Amino acid sequence: MMKEFQWKTILKLSGEGGSITFLGKKNEREHWIYKRNINEIFSLEEMDDHPPNVEYQPSKTIKKLKPTVRKSNEATHWDSARKMIEEYPLEYLKPVHVHPEFAEKVWDIISTKKLPKHRLKLWVKACFPTTTNEIFELFYALTKSKHTVVLTGAGMSVESGIPDFRSPSGWWKNIDPLTVATVEALEENYDLFYEFYSVRINTLKGCEPHEGYRILAKWERSDLIHEVATQNVDGFHFKALSNHVDELHGSILTYRCHQCENEASRDQFLNKESCNFCNGKLRPNVVLFGEALLEKAWNNALNHIQQADLVIVIGTSLQVYPVSQLPKMTNGKTVYINKEVSEFQSLFDVKIEGSARDTLIAVDQLIRS
Ligand code: APR
Numbered sequence: 001m002m003k004e005f006q007w008k009t010i011l012k013l014s015g016e017g018g019s020i021t022f023l024g025k026k027n028e029r030e031h032w033i034y035k036r037n038i039n040e041i042f043s044l045e046e047m048d049d050h051p052p053n054v055e056y057q058p059s060k061t062i063k064k065l066k067p068t069v070r071k072s073n074e075a076t077h078w079d080s081a082r083k084m085i086e087e088y089p090l091e092y093l094k095p096v097h098v099h100p101e102f103a104e105k106v107w108d109i110i111s112t113k114k115l116p117k118h119r120l121k122l123w124v125k126a127c128f129p130t131t132t133n134e135i136f137e138l139f140y141a142l143t144k145s146k147h148t149v150v151l152t153g154a155g156m157s158v159e160s161g162i163p164d165f166r167s168p169s170g171w172w173k174n175i176d177p178l179t180v181a182t183v184e185a186l187e188e189n190y191d192l193f194y195e196f197y198s199v200r201i202n203t204l205k206g207c208e209p210h211e212g213y214r215i216l217a218k219w220e221r222s223d224l225i226h227e228v229a230t231q232n233v234d235g236f237h238f239k240a241l242s243n244h245v246d247e248l249h250g251s252i253l254t255y256r257c258h259q260c261e262n263e264a265s266r267d268q269f270l271n272k273e274s275c276n277f278c279n280g281k282l283r284p285n286v287v288l289f290g291e292a293l294l295e296k297a298w299n300n301a302l303n304h305i306q307q308a309d310l311v312i313v314i315g316t317s318l319q320v321y322p323v324s325q326l327p328k329m330t331n332g333k334t335v336y337i338n339k340e341v342s343e344f345q346s347l348f349d350v351k352i353e354g355s356a357r358d359t360l361i362a363v364d365q366l367i368r369s
Contacts, residue, residue, distance in 0.1 A: 010034065011085060011106055012096040019096065022085060034081035035074045082109060091115055095126035103127040111368040124366060131362065134352045138312070138359075139366045141333050141350070145310035148225040149301075150216060151326055152356075153316020155339060157234055159357045161207040166317050167339070171200075182289045186258055190281055197284050198270055201252055204234055212314075212357035213240035215364045220244060224367070226308075229301035231316060231323055233286045246297040246304075248323055250286040258283045293322065301326065308332040313348070315339075315356045 010024040021037045075081040082105070091113055098106050107127040115123065117140055124131050124139070142148060154164035164170045165177075179185055180196035217240045219225045228237050228245045233252040237245040255264040259280025264273075269282045287293055305311060309332040316338070318324040327334050328347065336348040337359045345351055352359050 007035070008099060009097050010081075010099045010102050013088065013090070013093040014096050015093045020088060020093075022081065024081070024099070024102070031076075032078065033074070033076050034078070034084070036084055078105060085109060091119065094119075095123050098126045107366070108368065128365060131366070132352075134350050135359065135362045136366075137350045138335050138337075138352065139363050141310050141335065142219070142224055142312075142363065143367070145224075145308075145332070147304070147308050147332070148310040148312065149227045149229060149304045149308040149330075150225055151301075151305075151311065151313045151316065151323070152228065152230045152232060152237070153314070153318075154232060155315020155317075156212065156230070156356045157207075157209075157232055157236055158315070158339075159210045159212070159355060160234075160236060162203060162234055164315070166319065177289060181286075183258075183291065186281060186283055186288065193283075194269075194272055197252065197286075201266070201270065201284070204252070207234075209236040209240035210357045212360035213237060213242070215360045216240070217242040218364075219367070222367075225312075227301065227304040229297075229305070229323075229326065231320070233284070246301040248287070248293055248297050248301060250284075250294060252284045252286055254285045255282055256285055257281070298322075302329065305330045310335070312337065314360075318345075 005025045005027065007023040007025045009021055011022040013020045018038070022034060023037065024032050024034045027033055073084075075084055085106075086109060090110065095106075104127075107123070110120075110123045110127070120140070121133075121136055124136050154162070154170070155167075158164050158167070165172045167173075171177075175196065179189070180192055186193045213236050216225060216228060216237065220228070220242050226244060228242050229248055230237055230245060231249045233247065233249055235247075235251055235253045253266070255266060255269045256262060257264060257275035257278060257280040260275060260278040262275055262277050264275065264282045268276075269284065273282065274280065275282060305326050306329055308330045311327055311330045311332055312335045313327055314337045316323075318327070327336075333350070334348045335350040335352065336345045337352045337354070337356060338345070339353070339355065341351045341353040
């Protein structure tokens with residue numbers, strides 16, 4: 001029995017008083033073929049949905065889309081179908097329907113056009129209906145920003161298998177940080193200090209930065225983001241190939257003697273050895289509670305945040321000073337992405353409640369380099 005292939009609407013556009021529909025169907029070789037239907041001749045009046053204060057002024061002339069003799073109304077390949085679609089002033093037309101299988105292709109076309117924000121949003125919603133307003137706002141701000149800084153916390157690594165600190169499954173749910181993450185703990189109760197950090201070091205084994213980390217590194221290469229300031233000590237931003245990273249709370253991947261500051265190796269720490277030179281206690285190069293932040297990292301992060309016109313904060317409860325103050329030190333737009341969003345984050349322009357990884361993937365789907 002021959003499989004019946006029906007014409008499906010690939011893209012339907014509406015203008016003042018008419019619409020254009022691009023259809024597609026698979027032929028017997030499962031290859032897509034395309035055709036267009038113009039159901040009415042329609043003219044492009046001054047678009048009544050452009051209040052005078054929009055970013056751009058539509059041309060004053062009324063454009064008539066006459067059914068001029070087109071080269072063809074049919075196409076056997078997407079490239080020719082794309083040419084048919086691009087014959088129309090898409091900037092002035094509204095998307096009525098985009099076939100999900102062609103969302104990326106249609107969005108590739110639209111991404112090359114200069115559309116005002118509210119029209120771009122119509123196309124995003126038509127191509128990717130699950131895109132929330134907040135995801136769109138972040139996408140739009142990211143593409144418009146000239147200097148973007150990202151501030152991350154432990155929530156950014158949870159989807160890589162690393163617990164955060166203050167969630168129900170976090171490190172501080174069963175451990176009092178003051179008994180393990182202070183200089184006093186190191187000096188007075190080294191066994192507990194050593195136990196806590198060796199467990200955290202071993203937790204990193206087999207864990208890799210997730211797709212969200214790789215997206216931030218890609219956005220750095222595309223000049224979409226310019227600095228990452230992180231409270232995390234797992235080194236995942238570097239491991240995902242971000243370069244401009246300020247590790248505000250240090251790193252659990254390098255070690256030193258607490259007394260003479262001499263470098264030590266991971267194995268020396270994990271083997272609970274003493275310093276080769278002064279027999280002092282070994283520690284990871286993390287900033288312990290009560291210690292000053294690493295000056296170079298702090299100053300660099302602060303400098304970028306003060307210059308930023310967009311600051312994206314991801315996966316942090318912002319409960320630890322002074323990093324918690326950084327988002328207040330920018331005049332730029334601020335976006336907060338977190339699994340839990342409470343009224344404490346009211347200072348943020350955009351708040352996205354959800355997964356760090358899924359949110360970054362959803363925004364990246366819209367980015368065209
Ligand atoms: N996606 C987004 N957010 C998440 C996810 C996720 N998958 N998982 C957890 N979160 C959120 C949690 O809801 C929480 O609000 O990430 C936040 C992590 O907050 P904390 O656990 O307090 O971690 P952080 O803010 O980085 O802590 C700062 O405190 O103990 C010190 O030195 C430690 O650097 C750490 C600092």
